[in-house]
Amino acid sequence: DTGVSQNPRHKITKRGQNVTFRCDPISEHNRLYWYRQTLGQGPEFLTYFQNEAQLEKSRLLSDRFSAERPKGSFSTLEIQRTEQGDSAMYLCASSLGLAPQETQYFGPGTRLLVL
Amino acid sequence: SQQGEEDPQALSIQEGENATMNCSYKTSINNLQWYRQNSGRGLVHLILIRSNEREKHSGRLRVTLDTSKKSSSLLITASRAADTASYFCASLATGGYQKVTFGTGTKLQVIP
Numbered sequence: 001d002t003g004v005s006q007n008p009r010h011k012i013t014k015r016g017q018n019v020t021f022r023c024d025p026i027s028e029h030n031r032l033y034w035y036r037q038t039l040g041q042g043p044e045f046l047t048y049f050q051n052e053a054q055l056e057k058s059r060l061l062s063d064r065f066s067a068e069r070p071k072g073s074f075s076t077l078e079i080q081r082t083e084q085g086d087s088a089m090y091l092c093a094s095s096l097g098l099a100p101q102e103t104q105y106f107g108p109g110t111r112l113l114v115l
Numbered sequence: 116s117q118q119g120e121e122d123p124q125a126l127s128i129q130e131g132e133n134a135t136m137n138c139s140y141k142t143s144i145n146n147l148q149w150y151r152q153n154s155g156r157g158l159v160h161l162i163l164i165r166s167n168e169r170e171k172h173s174g175r176l177r178v179t180l181d182t183s184k185k186s187s188s189l190l191i192t193a194s195r196a197a198d199t200a201s202y203f204c205a206s207l208a209t210g211g212y213q214k215v216t217f218g219t220g221t222k223l224q225v226i227p
Contacts, residue, residue, distance in 0.1 A: 004157075031213065042203045042217030043158070056214055091157060103148065104215065106158040 002026065004107035006092050012113045013082055020078045021110045023092030030097025032075050033104060034067055036060065037089040049075060050097060082114045121204060121218040129226050134191045136221040138204030139184075145207045147180060148215070149189050152201045161189075161202075166209075196227045 005024045013019050025032050030051050035043035046065070048056045051072040061067075064082075069075040079086055089111050093104040122137045140147070146165045150158040164171045164180045164187065171178045177190040191198055204218045 033213070033215075035217075040220075042205075042220050045214045045216065048213045050213075058214070089155075093158075103160050103163055105160065106150075108157040111155070 004092055004094050004105055006090075006107040006110050008110060009108060010111050010113075012115065014115050015082060015084060017082055018078065018080045019082055019112065020076050021090055021092075021112075022074060022076050023094075023107060024074045025092070025094030026105060028096065029094035029105075030072070031095045031102070031104075032069055033093040033095075034075070034077050035091040035093065037091055037109070038087075043091050046077075079112075082112075084114045087112055087114045121202075121221045123221060124219070125222045125224070127224040127226065128194055130194060130196055132194055134194050134198070134223055134225070136189045136202050136223070138187045138189070138218050140187075140204075140206045140216070140218075141185065142206075143209045144182070145209050147178075147187050147207070148205045149176075149178060149187075150203045150205060150217075152203065152220075154200075158203065191223075194223075194225045196225050199223060199225045 007022045032049045034046040037043040045058050046061050047067050049069040052069050064080045067077045089109045091109045093106045095102040095104045120139050128134050144166055146163055148163045149161045152158045162173045162178050164178050175192045180187045201220045201222045203220045205215045207215050
């Protein structure tokens with residue numbers, strides 16, 4: 001059973017550098033979501049794709065953040081000119097995309113530390 | 116900002132006892148879900164309750180939903196040390212959107 005996978009699992013970078021994370025959803029899932037979670041808090045929604053279309057974006061997703069899902073399968077989240085405040089766990093989730101109300105299945109996350 | 120608030124923030128119980136966590140939300144919802152997160156790991160889906168449901172069971176879990184009070188509770192019966200984790204409620208608002216809003220979480224410690 002292959003669940004949602006994320007790479008890398010950990011990333012340490014210096015302030016000002018760009019980073020890119022990858023998410024591979026469960027193979028038959030059409031919807032893909034990105035969340036950010038800081039220590040001691042619940043995940044916060046960043047963005048959501050239905051196939052390759054990015055349908056919702058949070059105001060948390062500043063212009064330094066960009067997410068893509070070019071072929072409707074895997075997705076990438078890029079952060080440009082990283083800041084220390086970007087340090088967080090970045091979580092990806094996927095769901096079937098067949099019904100309005102669906103369970104989202106989460107990956108293990110990518111933990112980012114910006115020095 | 117987080118829509119959901121959970122109560123208590125932390126809970127410590129002995130193995131075998133029951134644990135109850137509460138969640139409040141602010142807007143009309145389609146459904147509410149509960150997730151578990153072990154330290155530094157991804158979230159595991161536990162149970163989903165729809166807005167027209169009042170109670171749902173899954174194994175040792177019981178979830179209730181009171182839409183008039185905009186609140187939900189998660190009861191874990193006969194707790195085990197392996198239940199030690201953070202528990203989050205997550206609500207899906209009405210309106211056809213897919214944005215799920217998570218609460219701040221309850222950190223549960225089950226002492227063997």
